[in-house]
Amino acid sequence: MGKGAMIARRAFLMGSVTVAGGFAVGWYSLNQPYAFPLADELPRGITPLTAYVLIDAGGVTLITPRAEMGQGATSIQAALLAEELDVPWDEIRTDPGPPAPAYFNATIIGEGMPFAATDTRWRAEAMRGLGATMGKLMGFQITGGSSTVPDAYDRLRLAGAAARQMLVSAAAARLGLPEDQLTTREGAVIAPDGTALPYTTLAPHARRVPRPRKVTPKDPADWRLLGKPMQRLDIAAKSTGTARFGIDETAPGMVHATVRTNPRRGGGVNGFDAGAAEAMRGVLKIVPVPGGAGVIADNTWRAMQAAAAIRFDWAPSPYPATTDGLFDSIAAAFVHDARDSRLRDDGEVDKTLERGADVSAEYRVPFLAHAPLEPMTALAWLTSRGLEIRAATQIPRFAVKTAARLTGLPEDRIVLRALPMGGSFGRRLEDDYIAQAVELARAMPGRPVKLTWTREEDMTHDFPRPAAIARGRGRVEDGRVTALDLSISSPSVSASQLGRLGLNPMGADTSIVNGAWDQPLAIPHYRVTGYRAPETVPVSSWRSVGASGNAFFHECLLDELIYAAGADPLEERLRLCTHAPSRAVLEAVGEMSNWGRPLPSGAGRGLAFCLSFGVPCAEVVEVSQTPRGLRIDRAFAAADVGRVLDPVNIENQMQGGVIWGLGHAMRAELTYADGRPEQENFDTYPAMRITECPEIKVRALETGDTVRGIGEPTVPPAAPALANAIFAATGQRVREMPLTREVTFA
Structure with missing residues (x-):
């Protein structure tokens, strides 16, 4: 994650972060297909203009909605924004933002069309364009297919350029100077006499500036950051063991869970005997889940020991057995x-x-x-006010839809906080583990339930x-x-x-x-x-x-x-x-x-x-x-x-x-x-x-x-x-x- 506090995401369950006197801006404002995704979540005093850049009294937060799974997605998204916005690399904060249609992937469907990448004929280009349109109409928020950089390259540079133009406009009005006499550098607008107006002080004024209808990103020849060696934003934390992944997530009053399901893929469970498990120390509840059972306990080890003690009658697999x-x-x-x-x-x-x-x-x-080092894990918390999920996922909107189906809640009462993942290689394009966490949370309302799979469960249920x-x-x-x-x-x-x-x-x-x-x-x-x-x-x-x-x-x-x-x-x-x-x-x-x-x-x-x-x-x-x-x-x-x-x-x-x-x-x-x-x-x-x-x-x-x-x-x-x-x-x-x-x- 970035250096700043997490943006509140309809955070009626976990509390909120106060952000005062700021504004948000992004390319999204220039071609608006959806309602602004942070509009209901930012505290009073913020005028949401667009979806990728948030400036407040504490600094600049860049919204990086493509999932971080070790490939450097957060850093490269932040760099595309920071280059155009002219903010110092070592001062920016990042946040994945909420699951939202505005963060659709316009590239991945188009690139999946049955045309070779070398085919630039009009029909191939038209079908790629159709794929991009489909991604937009579906709000297809997904990380995969090596699409983060090609999808973000223009969109995020334009988002940063739009924010910079609005800040320059605000500074010009404040100083009574023509915009073409102002420049930007290191998070500030610079006047001809050297006066520096920090973005943080301009934010309240910039929110009243009309949104630009057209912006032009920098010429690559003028890049200060892109194209040059960068230290990834997470490298220090990963090098010192302080980086936090999905498996590290905690919440006050949290209980722990694991599952055992039929290792014969596609097979169900005829029944199980959980008598021995229920009597074990620390076990709070045994919960049937599709294909097996989950154990909720006071720590992960006891949950896993109890799950191993359950006697299952597994049904056969419907597929060839060898x-x-x-x-x-x-x-x-x-x-x-x-x-x-x-x-x-x-x-x-x-x-x-x-x-x-x-x-x-x-x-x-x-x-x-896939065998990622971090096995499947998710935290879910169901209360009378809604459901919060904290999980590492490549498909946050699909996960929200799955949770809505399981709980009967409307999607606007489900909060998903996307977390960095300890590897995926495509595994977290599935939401089965999130669905299980939601099922377990339903069995323990009012308590955060953290699900962690064993390595054996992870390998056999890939x-x-x-x-x-x-x-x-x-x-x-x-x-x-x-x-x-x-x-x-x-x-x-x-x-x-x-x-x-x-x-x-x-x-x-x-x-x-x-x-x-x-x-x-x-x-x-x-x-x-x-x-x-x-x-x-x-x-x-x-x-x-x-x-x-x-x-x-x-x-x-x-x-x-x-x-x-x-x-x-x-x-x-x-x-x-x-x-x-x-x-x-x-x-x-x-x-x-x-x-x-x-x-x-x-x-x-x-x-x-x-x-x-x-x-x-x-x-x-x-x-x-x-x-x-x-x-x-x-x-x-x-x-x-x-x-x-x-x-x-x-x-x-x-x-x-x-x-x-x-x-x-x-x-x-x-x-x-x-x-x-x-x-x-x-x-x-x-x-x-x-x-x-x-x-x-x-x-x-x-x-x-x-x-x-x-x-x-x-x-x-x-x-x-x-x-x-x-x-x-x-x-x-x-x-x-x-x-x-x-x-x-x-």
Whole structure:
């Protein structure tokens, strides 16, 4: 969180923060689709003008509604505002604000349309615009899809610029000077004679200034903050152990709770015996919840011990009970021709491959857990006046709607305080844990109830990344790749995840094929087909979603074809590439890794590319054989984000994505037996260890014409680059993750 007090959010339950003589301003005021989201919550004396900037006697508070989950969202949103407002970086305060339609995400739906990011034809642009309009009409407040920066870039800069213009207007009226003679610096308006009027003193006057109809943000050449290395606002607290996350939240008189629900996903509970648990010390109440039971006690440990003492009669899962059964279900989609999409179909694939395929292979990726370090947790407090929820969530408005449905309360009597999260990777795009906290709060009215899941509950009740199977074949002629045919079968993330949110997605699920069909390659005969497998276990978005597995399929198949052609992996990709920014990242990673330089015997170098979330990214991984197994020595990544707003955070996010991708490729998987996940904790779901982490060098290019996010795009190329490096070092093609099924890592 920021340095200041939290803004009151209809805080009739928890008390309020006094803010006097201030005003709020944002781009929202210039194109007003909804009532101002803070209007009912600011104390008397505040004139709410817009939604993103609040100035009061104590300083400046910036509203940063996109969720902070370790990716630096709060800091970059604050920087976009602070740059235009000219406030000191070390003095600003931040607040996520209340769940509100005004904070809709205009980017995420548009970017999900079935058009490649490189497609700038009028129809593609029109459909993206339609997606943005849908996000606006729905009040679609969500954090995900690497959309925070592209969605906020113009909106928040204009919000800061509008606030600055209003403050200048107020100062001009006070000083009797023309506005064009005034400047702003360090939170003050500066007169020609050097007189500084702090924003805090101008706020009461600025609230009476007419809202500007048009503002112009700064030229990037004049930026003082953006584009330069910044220290994230939360770095000191995280470095000293004083940062507070959802799991750290407390309230006076709070009781503690946990739940146990059927680990067989989709199965209910036939009954349970809680006699032993009810008699345990500190237990206050046993509460039935969907699929199991919750325990409310005087501390978390006693609640968890009591939950473990309950004897349950679990119902079976409606899905295949084993990993093999789940994969059989996915493979059956090919047999039954359950085609979901064919978004790429260039040339004459069938006719070309009738002459023979030079490569034919099947690839597989497993179910993967989100496994954030902080398990699911939420605090809920129900009184006669309403409901307050405190939780780390990426979907605050959906959570409020769920709480309204469960309690029967109108939404305006439900307060949700969004908290920083200790990791998510997509897991907190669900609201199941918030729903449970609300159910438990209903059973203990008048007392704040804090729900905390055990690690085992968190792992076994995840909504994982779906497993998938790909079948690929291709042909080469005259030393070139001439045909590539890739078919991918996977359960639908959109049908599963959006269905739980009460939405009904229509049309094809592009996540089944994203990262494969939309690659900027001019292969003459090129086809990618998606098959929608029957629902397996409930699945959801996982960092980089479909591209996380599809890049493995596509880039491993392409690499096999390139070697069959006798071509160089970098040169052939460059020859095929039709997109200038993508060519630039391929050339950059080749230069960074000194591609073509001979390696010692037993070592290998692999290359992979993927354009995902609008960001082209190329990676090279180097491995070597040791007596203890393969060692990953070095990794290189280049990506084009259009414009770098914080070079430090870009570097961290790119490196983190590479580590995430490599670590999961090496060993991670969720397997199933008797309808339940077999991996229940980090000892059976291993991450990359620090001793295994290679040297990672990254480079962010700025040749694109659109600002993009970087939280996810370096994940997809990591696994295929590693697999291709293994082939280069050993001659062995590994076509299934985790790679430890066939190789050993040192």
